[in-house]
Amino acid sequence: MSTPAHAVQDRSREVLPTGDGWASSGTGTTGGAAAPADHVHPVRTRAELVAALAAPAPRIIRVEGMIDVNTDDGGKPLTCAEYATGGYTQQDYLAAYDPAVWGWERDPQGSVEDARVASSRKQAAVVGLTVRADTTIIGAGRGAGVTGGSLRIHGARNVIVRDLTFRDTRDCFSRWNPGDNTPGETPGNWNAAYDSVSVQRSENVWIDHNTFTDEPNIDSAQPVHFGRPYLTHDGQLDITSGADLVTVSRNVFTEHGKVMLIGSSNTSTTDTGKLRVSVHHNVFRDVRERAPRVRFGQVHVYNNLYEGDPVFSWGVGVTSQVYAENNYIRSIAPEKVIYNWGGTAITDTGNLVDGRPVSLVKAFNTAHPDQPLGTDAGWTPTLNRGLDPARRVARLEAGASCG
Numbered sequence: 272m273s274t275p276a277h278a279v280q281d282r283s284r285e286v287l288p289t290g291d292g293w294a295s296s297g298t299g300t301t302g303g304a305a306a307p308a309d310h311v312h313p314v315r316t317r318a319e320l321v322a323a324l325a326a327p328a329p330r331i332i333r334v335e336g337m338i339d340v341n342t343d344d345g346g347k348p349l350t351c352a353e354y355a356t357g358g359y360t361q362q363d364y365l366a367a368y369d370p371a372v373w374g375w376e377r378d379p380q381g382s383v384e385d386a387r388v389a390s391s392r393k394q395a396a397v398v399g400l401t402v403r404a405d406t407t408i409i410g411a412g413r414g415a416g417v418t419g420g421s422l423r424i425h426g427a428r429n430v431i432v433r434d435l436t437f438r439d440t441r442d443c444f445s446r447w448n449p450g451d452n453t454p455g456e457t458p459g460n461w462n463a464a465y466d467s468v469s470v471q472r473s474e475n476v477w478i479d480h481n482t483f484t485d486e487p488n489i490d491s492a493q494p495v496h497f498g499r500p501y502l503t504h505d506g507q508l509d510i511t512s513g514a515d516l517v518t519v520s521r522n523v524f525t526e527h528g529k530v531m532l533i534g535s536s537n538t539s540t541t542d543t544g545k546l547r548v549s550v551h552h553n554v555f556r557d558v559r560e561r562a563p564r565v566r567f568g569q570v571h572v573y574n575n576l577y578e579g580d581p582v583f584s585w586g587v588g589v590t591s592q593v594y595a596e597n598n599y600i601r602s603i604a605p606e607k608v609i610y611n612w613g614g615t616a617i618t619d620t621g622n623l624v625d626g627r628p629v630s631l632v633k634a635f636n637t638a639h640p641d642q643p644l645g646t647d648a649g650w651t652p653t654l655n656r657g658l659d660p661a662r663r664v665a666r667l668e669a670g671a672s673c674g
């Protein structure tokens with residue numbers, strides 16, 4: 272029997288197509304597609320989502336509408352003040368660790384920092400969402416998603432995350448690190464916890480057709496403290512700690528600072544030969560950095576669209592092997608696309624800047640003759656379902672609302 276052309280396919284049972292990036296290798300990525308009917312969980316609240324995540328595998332979780340994760344088990348919203356404990360107030364924190372008082376030599380410590388850590392633990396227990404193996408989490412229609420939540424795919428193989436909007440994954444208790452410096456900026460940084468999606472020690476993960484944004488609480492609207500922006504967001508999609516075989520396709524990453532960290536430590540002993548990720552047909556719009564920033568991994572970055580005014584897009588870190596191919600870059604200075612974070616080479620081929628072929632690695636090397644990069648990442652990607660010419664990527668649409 273043939274399927275009528277107008278039939279709506281049940282996306283929640285789709286699996287990653289053969290050959291679609293690194294997550295298609297090994298045993299492939301099926302998520303919860305084989306779930307029996309009683310393992311399919313429609314969820315509308317944080318409590319329902321948490322229960323579904325803990326239900327037997329394989330499981331399909333259909334998120335209906337926007338779930339605010341900063342809520343109690345009865346669905347009542349929780350404010351930052353309600354997580355605060357041990358006497359924590361931001362006013363006390365700013366008074367105690369002002370560099371004029373505390374100096375620049377040590378990270379915050381003592382009773383006020385202890386209160387921040389205790390408060391942070393209370394928020395983490397609410398917003399951290401543990402994802403187990405053999406799971407598909409999918410948005411049911413336009414506007415489905417998670418506000419303030421941190422999906423933790425940790426030690427869980429075979430996971431699919433699709434069609435969701437991740438909004439404002441906000442840390443109420445950002446910490447001050449006086450010794451964390453950004454090149455070219457005044458010293459110190461505010462650092463936040465909670466990635467919207469965090470993949471660690473997991474294989475065969477497919478992140479597809481999602482939208483990631485800080486809206487409605489963007490960092491640029493936050494105050495400056497100690498001369499540095501008070502950041503309340505961490506990564507949108509961080510892939511670290513020996514994670515491997517991940518495909519990141521057709522997402523929109525927007526209104527954010529640190530987008531995608533692949534590998535979190537120069538001295539990791541678990542990441543060599545892992546952190547293999549394919550990043551394709553995504554839109555990176557109005558984001559500051561890390562699209563992605565890579566250590567160790569063989570990462571194929573192809574057919575993505577970049578727009579806005581980033582600090583850098585492709586971070587070339589320790590022993591990374593980034594192969595950047597047929598991307599379209601709009602209105603970004605070519606020398607700002609790549610940054611060398613201790614790597615040696617990046618393959619850069621077929622990329623267009625405002626419609627013109629440009630060697631982005633040569634542009635970087637001209638601007639930074641003291642830290643040049645080679646032009647051969649040392650491998651040739653084979654797992655893709657066909658590359659588009661970069662010119663076609665200029666019209667790319669992606670994200671949670673685009674089917």
Ligand code: CA
Nearest residue numbers: 466505506509
């Ligand atoms: Ca992170």
Ligand code: CA
Nearest residue numbers: 526556557579
């Ligand atoms: Ca903007």
